[in-house]
Amino acid sequence: GAGVSQTxxxxxxxxxxxxxxxxxxxxxxxxxxxxxxxxxxxPEFLIYFQGTGAADDSGLPNDRFFAVRPEGSVSTLKIQRxxxxxxxxxxxxxxxxxxxxxxxxxxxxxxxTVL
Amino acid sequence: xxxxxQPTEMTATEGAIxxxxxxxxTSGFNGLFWYQQHAGEAPTFLSYxxxxxxxxxxRFSSFLSRSKGYSYLLLKELQMKDSASYLCAVRDxxxxxxxIWGLGTSLAVNP
Numbered sequence: 001g002a003g004v005s006q007t008x009x010x011x012x013x014x015x016x017x018x019x020x021x022x023x024x025x026x027x028x029x030x031x032x033x034x035x036x037x038x039x040x041x042x043p044e045f046l047i048y049f050q051g052t053g054a055a056d057d058s059g060l061p062n063d064r065f066f067a068v069r070p071e072g073s074v075s076t077l078k079i080q081r082x083x084x085x086x087x088x089x090x091x092x093x094x095x096x097x098x099x100x101x102x103x104x105x106x107x108x109x110x111x112x113t114v115l
Numbered sequence: 116x117x118x119x120x121q122p123t124e125m126t127a128t129e130g131a132i133x134x135x136x137x138x139x140x141t142s143g144f145n146g147l148f149w150y151q152q153h154a155g156e157a158p159t160f161l162s163y164x165x166x167x168x169x170x171x172x173x174r175f176s177s178f179l180s181r182s183k184g185y186s187y188l189l190l191k192e193l194q195m196k197d198s199a200s201y202l203c204a205v206r207d208x209x210x211x212x213x214x215i216w217g218l219g220t221s222l223a224v225n226p
Contacts, residue, residue, distance in 0.1 A: 004157075031212070042202055042216030043158070056210060091157060103148070104214070106157035 002026070004107035006092050012113045013082055021077040021110045025094030032075050033104060034067055035091040043091055049075060050097075082114045117141045119217035121203050126223045127193055135188045135201050135220045143208030149177050149188045150202040152219065158202055161188065190222075198224045 005024040013019050025032050031050055035043035045059040052072045060066075064082075069075040079086055089111050093104035118140045127133040139147070146165040150158035162170055164179035164186060176189040190197055200219040207213040 040218070042204070042218050043214075044216075045213055048212055050212070056212065103160040103163060106159070108157050 004092055004094055004105050006090075006107040006110050008110060009108065010111045010113075012115065014115050015082060015084060017082050017114075019079050019082055019112065021079075021090050021112070023075045023077070023092030023094075023107060025073065025075070025092070026105055027073075028096070029094035029105070030072070030097050031095045031102070031104075032069060033093040033095075034075070034077050035093065036088045037091055037109070038088045046077070079112075082112075084114050087112055087114045117205075117207065117215050119203055119205060119215060121201075121217040121220045123218070124221045124223070126225060127190075129193055129195060129224055129226050131193050132189065132191050133193060133222065135190070135222065137186045137188070137203035137217060139184050139186075139203075139205050139215075141184075141205055141208050141215070144181055144184075145206035145208055145211050147177075147179055147186050147206075148204045148214065149186075150204065152200045152202060154199070161201075193224050195224050195226065198222060 007022045033048045034046040037043045047057040047067050048055050049069045064080045067077045089109040091109045092107045095102040095104045120138045148163050149161040151161050152158040162177035164177050169178045174191045179186045200221050202219045203217040204214040207215050
């Protein structure tokens with residue numbers, strides 16, 4: 001079966017613009033995670049969904065960032081008024097559930113560049 | 116606070132064995148993961164340890180000592196394709212659904 005997919009693979013935008021990043025998890029996976037990764041760093045947790053609800057959004061840096069998962073499958077990460085510091089690779093991961101031991105499967109990421 | 120330490124870089128020779136260490140300081144423990152990440156690609160799962168001891172999976176093995184807050188990833192019969200970053204992550208003891216990630220160890224395998 002297909003793995004986690006993310007679109008677009010690359011996004012270049014100008015400071016102040018709005019962007020949407022899409023994640024399509026593995027079918028049947030109820031848990032979905034968004035991470036941000038800068039060069040030479042480990043993934044930085046942003047938000048986690050269990051089903052349709054955001055179970056933990058404590059990693060979102062500020063209120064310019066928002067994510068939804070309206071039908072418990074595809075998720076969209078939305079960034080308003082982008083800043084140059086938002087430039088990073090945005091990774092999405094899914095797992096069967098959030099239970100202990102369940103590995104997270106990562107998508108290829110979206111490389112966001114804010115000029 | 117929660118903290119994970121890994122060496123930044125390591126170099127090894129094709130065919131050799133390399134051990135990548137990870138130490139963690141957390142208020143509790145619910146499991147440790149190792150992921151491999153090639154440049155420009157997403158992390159891929161390698162191993163999961165929750166009990167003390169060695170877990171072997173082909174050329175890769177992972178060890179855990181909970182009393183020492185210590186794990187290592189052992190790579191045998193190194194191949195050029197093993198050149199990648201190796202990430203250690205532990206479950207956040209305050210929130211079991213979150214992972215706390217190390218910065219990763221960049222391994223270069225030379226011929």
